[in-house]
Amino acid sequence: MVLYAEDIMHRDNRVYDPDTDCLTASKIMSDERHGYIIIGKNGKPEGIITEWDLINKVLARNINPEGIKLKEIMSTNLISVSSKTPMDKIADIMAINGIRRLLVIENGKFLGVITSRDILRFFHDYVKDVVDIASKFGIR
Template sequence: MVLNAEDIMSPIPSPLPEDLDVASATKLMAKDHRGYVLVGENSTIKGIVTEWDFVSKVMATGINPEKIKLGEIMSTEIRSVAEDTPTRKVTVIMSKNGIRRILVGKNGRFVGIITSRDILRIFEDYVENVENVAGKYGLL
């Protein structure tokens, strides 16, 4: 059985407004246990801000996070895959582009997100299945 992007994706959180200050956004990231926030309005996503954006564009430069807006530090180049993209291809795209998150699209809109944690979860399931099969044949 081949798993596709739709099989491992998580629902996308509601985007935050571009004019929200970074300090408030990082509090939401911590509360929701996410390493990112999506930026936009309604269901339109314009960008993403990750924990790396916060560290490299705010903290490392000494900018007060209460004085800078998400729209000023968001990455607007959003990588995405179609819902029927095989998981293997998703992992290759993420690896080759050095990204830990990728959005999933369906019918012209984003419907989910895949993170490196989602990939690790399916890898864990795969290893468990291999161990079970190997155990049946006395290979462990």
């Protein structure tokens, strides 16, 4: 069975205003228990902020997070896939580009996000299923 982006993505497609300050963004990330937020306008992603961005670009430099807007520190080189992109291709794209979050966009519409944790969860479940099947045949 082949899994696709649409099968594992987080369907949370909220996009936050680029003029949001970093303190507000960190509260959103904490409340939503996400390590990232997507930034853009009119539902169209323009950038991403991760927990690492907040630590590295704001806190570690002793900058007041209320005084920095997301548009000042967001990463804008967004990489995306379509909803029908197969799992192996998604894993390849993440590995090749050294990213942990991948946007799912279909016909210009932002549908959701796939994280490296989603990929790991899939492979964990897959290995567990293989082990369970093998044990039925006496294979350890």
